[in-house]
Amino acid sequence: MADRGHPPAAVSLPDDWPAHPDLSLALNRMGGFDWNLDSGLVHLDGPALEIFGLRPEEFDGDPGTLLDLVPNGEAARLKALIAQALKEGAPSYGAYFRIRHPDGSLRWTHTQAHIRHEAGRPRRIIGIVRSAEEELAEAALRSDVDEGRRRLTGVVGRTTDLLARASSMDDVIAVLKDEQALGQLKAVSVMLGVIEGGRIRLVCEGRLGAYVPELRYTRIDERFPMSDVVRTQRPIFITSWEEFRSGYPLLWPHIERLSVGSAAYLPLTAQARPIGALGLLYPRHGEFSDDERNLLIALSSSIAQSLQRAMLYEQEHDLAEGLQQAMLPRRIPEVPGARTAVRYRSARMGRSVGGDWYDVLPLPGDRVGLTIGDVQGHDTDAAVVMGQLRMALWAYAAEGHPPPTALARASALLHELGTDRFATCTYAEVNLVSGALRIVRAGHLDPLLRHTDGTCHWIPAAGGLPLGLSTEFTRPDEIGYPLTTGVLGPGETLLLFTDGLVEQPGTDLGERLDVLKEKVRTGPADPTELADLLFDELGQESGEDDMALLLLRRDAAGPVRSPVTGRRSADGAHRA
Template sequence: MDAGTCGHGPPGHCRWGQPAGEPAGCFMELYGAPLRMGCFDWDLDTGLMRMDATAHEVFDVRPDEYDGRPESLAARVPTAEAHRLDQIVAHALKDGSSTYGAYFRVRCRGGTLRWTHTNGCIRRDATGRPRRILGIVRDATRELGDSPPAVRERVDEEAERRRRTSIVQGTTAALAHARTVQDVIDVLKDTHGLAHLGASNLVMGLVEAGRIRLVAEGPVGSFVPGTRVTRIDEEYPMSEVVRTLAPRYIESAEDFAASYPLLWPHITDLGITSAAYLPLIAQARPIGALGLLYQDKTGFTVEERNVLVALGSSIAQSLQRAMFYEQEKDLAQGLQQAMLPRTIPGVPGAEIAVRYRSAALGRDIGGDWYDVIPLPGGRVGAVIGDVQGHDTHAAAVMGQLRIVLRAYATEGHTPAAVMARASVFLHELDTERFATCLYAEADLSTGVVQFVRAGHLDPLLKLTDGSCQRVPVDGGLPLGLSAEFGRLDYPVTALELEPGQTLLLCTDGLVEVPGADLDDGMRALSELATSGPRDLSKLADRLCGIVDGRGGDDDAALLLLRRRMTDAPRPGGRLQQHVAPNDPEALAEARHMIRAAVRAWGAGERADEIELVADEMITNALMHTDGSAIVTLRVLSGPDRRLRVDVEDSSSALPCRREAGEDGVSGRGLLLVDRLADVWGVDARGGGKCVWCEFIVAATTDAPEDLRS
């Protein structure tokens, strides 16, 4: 250090630039050259603190024992004193002060304590950020030794008062952030936690079914065998304070040995000279006990006992809050998991991965869910949804809605009907909750997927080249709201899923970030999926990793469905729908399915012709038979790519082509079929017949740009 830092300042001034004789004046001038006074230069950016030889003498450390870091002085500065100094310096750095000063004690090599004083000058940059501390440290033994006993007593009292204040403030502040029992334990076991308490060893136990289970002990190596679980009626200090609900202060080693002969032989090697055991009481009942063991003190003053009782109360309240939090979170998570499917069934022709992540903040759970529904004919239903709210009621509604939606799908209803019926069910529950949902029904033999969306996010599609794109799906109102407003028409969007392609369905908790646009979240998820691994399970873990990393207050559900490469020979697309008589809703859904399918399959300019012919065939089956009709659309591969329409009914009567006449309102159906279709015919079936027709359509290798129905 240069002379401007360590030597005297200008004539008549001390190193701080103040006139001699001022209260903060130069101690060299006050006490003369023989006074031991060292200098230090503390670089706050690097954490290194250089000291001169005299400063080493003040701390009673050799140069080879000090590595430039303040932590190296721990052997010389008692823990409580070090913590008090840390608080003084931290307060000065935060409140904009330019200097600070403090008395503290240093433990010499022989074990004796001596008074020391330090002054620091804080250097800040242009922004006010502290960068360096230049200061002195001096032996204050002569100063306080020459003072009257009352002065020394006031210094000791002030130091003790600051220590007690720091105990209450430090521990309470740390415990305020504890959410779980383990958080409370971590606060107490942490090095600074022990410093707050002024103890060298710590033990804590929780009361469980008439016993005390040890949950924390420290530092490492201080565990006493046989005390992991003890009975409340045993002769141990923690058992005693739980029985009596009163603290137990052990003021000397002799007191410890005489009072607890079972425990004392196991802790003699720890050098314990006193101990304080506190009952942890919450709502007038003991929930545990805390033991603080000391190595360098005997006896407890009235003020120390008051501080320990206050600390015990604070710890007990934090511990009970943490226990309630864990119990309620376990209950909520158990309910959530019970409502979700326990296992995902194996589906031939598909790989499936699902994930659920609960909210990182708070104990509440949400109504997010997923489901996979095996259906006849090589089909599978995939569901992702989110009930409004984050509580157990949302989870209960979610469970009912999931079961009802699964039942409607397995009954054979079309995707649009499944969604409409689920909306009516939710509305009739009278819960004042709504839900968003996306239902996808995939025919794995053909790859045709029908989407129905109720206020939910669009799905994503990961192609075989690894790229990922958003699939725009027409949608209706959320479940519950559509029934309330009488808008139960849910459009169907069809997509052909190629072998190796993957559908990605998720809830908004996976993409929504407070303050950010939802579309940006979808793009980020798409980019993450593009760069993600090929393995479906690993991809699911990576996508959910963004939720694990950022935390948040919303749940997230994810469902990935990939069409297998090996199980997917491609005969073309195939769709089928049942149309009941006197059911205009089913007829409208069939027409919508046909319109969506012919466009998704690339029928091009023949799309209108196919729709018209199919509509006429369905109408004839419903008008001229007593039963229902089954409509099937298929893409036939071969020399010519053909789209085939089959309409089955239960009547054996064959259709007759006839002229309608100028004023006739019927009779033109088969005429249109004959004129527009490339080929048509009638096949007899065991219980009826099948009227069919085929249209030659151009081969297509690319999905149409607009996937909307």
């Protein structure tokens, strides 16, 4: 530290300090001009002439000579700017424009000028011109960076929005392949692996068509990028072929034949638990920028949350669907004197399942009971209530109760269960010898009858309130369901179905019922083939509700008794 008691040592200064303004302007590629508006002549100093690419002998002071060096459109814009400033009495103006140099190149230039007024009139324009090439190059670079950030931000927004609506593994995979989502990252392939036990199962293999069977399942302790990120829970960024070759020799033979120069592998973690890994392959070589790395890490977090939600949805749906299937008949019993066919499809709304059911009940006296119904709601509770109602109706019918009583008792039971659910149902009994038909209906759609010649008509069965609701207005011992009677002739077919088969969002139910009627009229007579046709065609057009149908065709000969044993032989057919 200098001694405070002594003055600082004298410092010698250069002879040309401080720099003359002309030197400061020249060193910073700036030149000056003075435009005398009375004479119309322009004076350019040396640096200004250099910026315009002119030698002193090449410039005669005519401003038109300078404008000839500016592209036509920009020259017109510059003249208009100056004219407006002079007309409005502005004190100054500034503008960017390009100058064409002798080598033919165009170089950005900026001018800033002050307008001097005397006696209320503009008399001189004094200003500077400077090279703006580096300045605009930096601005363009910043603009490219900003544009890249906006693109990456758009990728995050689009992908996050799509992932928020994903409710299955297929939905998540569709997002990974969406061109407006991760497709904007310029990756040529996107891979998704999920952890199953001690292995990683590849569920999405990207867009390169590079399916490798031996990599479908890999162990977590093997030397693969996905295995590494699962073990370490840290992303891996590979920037060259050499890194692939040296770091992952087991993977390299499969990468070498692809147009891939770099890759990003990211762990998928949800609730502090690894559930999988994401891999993205790029055609380019080189490092990933900080913005790209941060973006991919953020996206991996969103994908992990969506993937976990989809996996939980599918597990819950499988559980609920398994419960629902357990509540439905394991098999349809053979019915001598008739052919039956049933079809069922569970709801397609994420983890939801519905309460649709069907049943075929062989009864004494050559009779058969048919039930079809739909419990309100799409959850496991609806499936449980459906099973209870199905078994109750089976028990009441087996006890010999007539259809109205069986339905009334089922309605009272549903009320006593203490659930807030209600159910629609149709119960029909057919005597396969006489063809006598008895129908009761609780808020359900009417049955459809097909005659032997193919003509069809709806059976206008009298109906009561849905099961469970009737008890709200009537004492259990007073519940009544009107009985509709008719005849099912030999070779005629009775169709019972739930509304999921015909309902379609945005379409009138009456129109859909007409479509069903026409399909039945023109369809095959065999119940099995007709059931297939209705499910294949109408089932694809319907909404996301579950659906069920039950077909019974009375044989022309009816039940046949053996002359030896007296027992009926069975020639019916059914298929669940």
